[in-house]
Amino acid sequence: MITRDMAGGAAASLIGAFYLYYASQLRPSSLADSVGPQGLPLVYGWLTLGLGFILLAQALIAVLRASPADHAKQADAWTGQGRRTLWAAGLLAFAAGYLLIVEALGYLLSLAILIPAVAIYLGARIGWRPVAVGVGGAVVLWLMFDKLLGVDMPEGVLRGLGL
Amino acid sequence: METLLATLPFLLDPSILIAAFVGVTWGILGGALPGISPSITMALLLPFTYTMDPGAAIVLLASTYVGAEYGGSVPAILIRTPGTNAAAATVLDGYEMNLQGKAGLALGISLYSGFIGSMVGLILLMLLSAPLSSVALAFTPPAYFALGILGLSVIATLSGDSLVKGLIAALLGLIIATIGTDPVTGSNRFTFGSADLLGGIEPVMIMVGLFAMSELLAQASQRGEVNKIRSRPRIEFPDWPLAKRLIPSQLIGSTIGSFEGVMPGAGGTIASFMSYNEARRWSKYPEEFGKGSPEGIAAPESANNAVAETAIIPVLSFGIPGSNSTAILLGGFLIHGLQPGPMLFVQAGDVIYGLYAGLFVAIIGMMIMGIAMLPLCVWLVNRPLPYLNAVILALILSGIYSIHGSLFDVGLMLAAGVLGFFMRMLRFPFLPTVLGLVLGFLVESNFRRSLVLSGDDYMIFVDDRISLALLVLSGLFIFGSLARRAVAALRKENRTAFSEGSDG
Numbered sequence: 001m002i003t004r005d006m007a008g009g010a011a012a013s014l015i016g017a018f019y020l021y022y023a024s025q026l027r028p029s030s031l032a033d034s035v036g037p038q039g040l041p042l043v044y045g046w047l048t049l050g051l052g053f054i055l056l057a058q059a060l061i062a063v064l065r066a067s068p069a070d071h072a073k074q075a076d077a078w079t080g081q082g083r084r085t086l087w088a089a090g091l092l093a094f095a096a097g098y099l100l101i102v103e104a105l106g107y108l109l110s111l112a113i114l115i116p117a118v119a120i121y122l123g124a125r126i127g128w129r130p131v132a133v134g135v136g137g138a139v140v141l142w143l144m145f146d147k148l149l150g151v152d153m154p155e156g157v158l159r160g161l162g163l
Numbered sequence: 164m165e166t167l168l169a170t171l172p173f174l175l176d177p178s179i180l181i182a183a184f185v186g187v188t189w190g191i192l193g194g195a196l197p198g199i200s201p202s203i204t205m206a207l208l209l210p211f212t213y214t215m216d217p218g219a220a221i222v223l224l225a226s227t228y229v230g231a232e233y234g235g236s237v238p239a240i241l242i243r244t245p246g247t248n249a250a251a252a253t254v255l256d257g258y259e260m261n262l263q264g265k266a267g268l269a270l271g272i273s274l275y276s277g278f279i280g281s282m283v284g285l286i287l288l289m290l291l292s293a294p295l296s297s298v299a300l301a302f303t304p305p306a307y308f309a310l311g312i313l314g315l316s317v318i319a320t321l322s323g324d325s326l327v328k329g330l331i332a333a334l335l336g337l338i339i340a341t342i343g344t345d346p347v348t349g350s351n352r353f354t355f356g357s358a359d360l361l362g363g364i365e366p367v368m369i370m371v372g373l374f375a376m377s378e379l380l381a382q383a384s385q386r387g388e389v390n391k392i393r394s395r396p397r398i399e400f401p402d403w404p405l406a407k408r409l410i411p412s413q414l415i416g417s418t419i420g421s422f423e424g425v426m427p428g429a430g431g432t433i434a435s436f437m438s439y440n441e442a443r444r445w446s447k448y449p450e451e452f453g454k455g456s457p458e459g460i461a462a463p464e465s466a467n468n469a470v471a472e473t474a475i476i477p478v479l480s481f482g483i484p485g486s487n488s489t490a491i492l493l494g495g496f497l498i499h500g501l502q503p504g505p506m507l508f509v510q511a512g513d514v515i516y517g518l519y520a521g522l523f524v525a526i527i528g529m530m531i532m533g534i535a536m537l538p539l540c541v542w543l544v545n546r547p548l549p550y551l552n553a554v555i556l557a558l559i560l561s562g563i564y565s566i567h568g569s570l571f572d573v574g575l576m577l578a579a580g581v582l583g584f585f586m587r588m589l590r591f592p593f594l595p596t597v598l599g600l601v602l603g604f605l606v607e608s609n610f611r612r613s614l615v616l617s618g619d620d621y622m623i624f625v626d627d628r629i630s631l632a633l634l635v636l637s638g639l640f641i642f643g644s645l646a647r648r649a650v651a652a653l654r655k656e657n658r659t660a661f662s663e664g665s666d667g
Contacts, residue, residue, distance in 0.1 A: 005325075008589040012331045019338055022353060029348050034619045035611045037345040037352055044341070048334045055327050081588070084384035088584055091383035091556075095376075095577055098560060099570050107561075114560075115553045122549035123386055130550070137554045141561055151565040 002078075003063060009056030016049030094118050106156025107146065111138035169512070170289070173218075173520030182219040183226045183524035188532045190230020195238055195246045201231035201471075205491040217499035218514050222521030224495045225475065228488050229281060229525045232431060232471040233533060236273040236464055240266060242555055244375035249431030249467035251370055251597055252439045256452065256459030263455050267537075268399040272457050273464045274533045275400055276413050280465030281526040283417035284424065284472030289519050291476075304612040305624045309633035311606035314433050316637035318595040326648065329595045332586070336599020337606075339364055346608035347615070359571040366432070366600050368563055368572055372579025373586070373593050375559055379552055380584040398537050405457060412442035412458035416465030423466070424473030431470040432601050435463035436594070472522060478503050479515065 023041035094117060102110040116124075116134035124130050145151045173179050186208075193204025205227045212220035235247030240257035253273065260269035302310075318333045342353045343363025354360040401409060416438040423434035442462035443452040452459045478489045478496075480503075496503050501511055508515055563576045586593065617623035624630050 004589045005328075008328065008331075008591060011585070011589070015335070015338075026352060027350075029350055032348045032350075033611050033615045035614060037348055037350050040607050040610070041338075041341050041352065044334050044337050048331060048338070051327055051331050051334070055325075055331065058327065085588075087386055088380040088384040091380055092577065092581065095556060095560065099573055099577075102570070111557050111561075115550075115557050118553035118556055119549045122383060122552055124547065124549035124553075133550050133554070137557060141554075141557055145561050145565055152568055153561070153564070 001063060003059050005055055005059035005062070009052050009054070009059055011052070012055060013049055013052030016045050016047075016052050020045030020049060090121060091118065094121060102156070103154045104156055106158045107153035108138050108142045108158060109156060110154075111141055169516045170519045170523075173513075173517045174524065176218075176517065176520070178216055178219040179222050179517055179521045180524055182215075182223040183521045184528045184532070186223040186226025186521075187230035187525040187528040188536075190227035190232075191234035191237075191529070191532055191536060192230075193227070194231030194234025194250075201228050201235075201247055202488040202491050204231050205488055212495055212498060217501060217511075218517035218521075220499060221492070221495050221514060221518050222525070224492050225518060225522055226525035226528070228474075228492065229468070229471045229522065230529055230532070231488075232467050233274065233277040233281075233464075233529050235467075236277070236460075237270065237537070240269045240273065240460075242375070242551075243378045244555070244559065245370060247431070247467075248367055248370060248601070249435050249463075249470070251374065251432065252435040252463035252594075253460055254374055255439065255594070256454070256456045259453070259455035260457075260460070265399075265455070268401070268457075269460055270537050271398050271400040272405075272409065272460045274398075274530060274537075275406075276409065276416065276461040276464040277468040277533075278526060278530055279413045280417045280420055280468035281472060281522075281529065283465070284421055284469035285519070285522050285526065287421045287469075288472045288476060288522070302629065303627055304609040304616060305627040305630035306633065308606060308609035308613055309624065309627075309630040309637070311602045311609065313633045313637045313640075314437065314602045315598060315606070316640040318598060325590075326645075328591050332591045332593070333595035333599040335582075336369075336596040336601075337603045338599075339369060339596075340600050340603025341607070346604060347611045357571075359569060363604075364575060365566065365572070366597070367566070368576045369579045369600055370597055371559055371563060372576040373583035373596065375555070376576060376580025377583025377587060379556055379559075380580055381587055382548070382552060384584075398534060401457065409457060409461040411445060412438075412462040413465045415441045415445065416462040417469045420466030420469030421473045424470035425476050431467035431474075432597075434466040434470050436598060438462040438466035475518075479507065479518075 020042065023038055023045050026036075026038045026041065028036050028038060094114065098110055098114045101113070105113070112134050114134075115137045116130035119130045119133060120126055142153065146153045189208065190201065190204055194201060205224050208223060208227060212223060215223065231247060232249060235245055235250030236253045236257065238244045238246045239250040239253040240261055243254055243258040243261075245251040245254055257269045257273065260266065315333065318329050340363070342360055344350070344361060345352050351361060400406075416434075419438045419441065420431070420434040423431075423437070439452075439459060439462050442458050443449050443456075446452070446456070446458050448456065448458070474489050475492065478493055493503060496507075501507060501514060559576070560573055563573050564570065566572055583593065586596075613623050614621070624634060
């Protein structure tokens, strides 16, 4: 049975190992100080790897010492987690999709698509309201960032209209 | 007294009054937008200051800084998104109070504590510019390194139930801080050939990702399971018993903030976390922290608002900006041909006294405009969750893009959001990661510089008195926390043993 701490310990060890690998690839310079660019990254890498193992060991010991009731509770802790992760991934996909379209379509249009799409995905009823909020929200944010704060947002297909 | 008398006439100067109110309003707006840092908010005003009177121009910029430091707490409390780096600590208890239906009170405490911190900072700025700046001069690389270690030592108390998880989280932050250019040799580290990573990763991207984006991902994962808490759309200031309870945490925050503000590179983020930690340590109700403690808002807000005033001291006294925001302020001086430093007090004293008056007006203005704009913010938080979250996502994506105009930055923020989502799932705390991220550069650069100065003699960290004092303090914090954990674990075991024996 895999507990959260086991997963956390394994993840930390993996991150530490990767980081150590790339830290060891850093080329020392003859102009560097005695610690060098590698120095502290190696320390951080070893510490992360070591603490990951410690967490893993703590989790294993806890599982071995756990009562049957605790085992059942720990098994329940993961129930539904896969589904929840997929829902979260869906939102992430919308955000990533925005990154892909914003330069082509422009800031205003992209937001006008993103906001209602995300709202419906998160549970809003399909109808005029998400579209109204999307368009209104996009216009307000565009006015705030592009016009009021003077940030250069992507213009995209509306470049010719000065938007 | 002489300073006070010289400042008084400027309180009636219309240009100073207008600049202060406009600046603080602009600052609150900018600070409340996640991704728009105080420095960006100030930088956007710089072109407008060219044609202004020098005194009014400086007041406009400084007031913007004051407003932004408060403004960052508004989204921190309402949507769990720090509007500025320094408001990250306010998220901890501010958002919890929001979930308990006390958003109005949380915002009122934030505003009131910000007012206290700002006033304390201003008084210190006026009275102690010269003495405090000489303390800043005394900080050497070993002392800065020790200051970073002191900041990291609070991880011992912020790690929740698992110190190991807290340390791993802190190391994640330190690891992220190593990405970019090596602070001593200038060589590239962990950039994987990407030009976008050469300058490192701005902490605000990671913070917005960890706090805000991961919250959106978590809410998306719980579709239909979340009970929306409706906040009362009214601002509430603390009553006298609560205000009395908040005094110690406000004093702690104001003191730490004032000290940290003077230290170049230390800043509002470190001050707010250290204040939070110290307020919890000295509180009569430490168990409430993280669960909606009013002191958990009062301390960091007093601190980061005090920083906004005392951070100006190194700029005025030596022309040395200690942060991005004060660098913009320095730019404002230079545009008008004013060279900050000791001679500024002699050659352009009216600008200095006008600045003091303007800051005073800005702090009062912060209260007025903060109250005026908050009902709008509270209305926003009561909107249906799908729409609110969709607009927040759009706001976050826009805010991060606006930092450098780079979609790569937005991608980094999304990656931090994924990291935060999994950290939540695996019950890792965020705060140590933020601390590691913010302090990583300070710790590494000054550690290595110190060894270069000493010829690799580690005794330099002990020979420097300030460094030694700070390291001893760090050791006491860590030891105290470990001892408390050990005692708590022993008590838990004793209770378990007792009950097992009883069942016998």
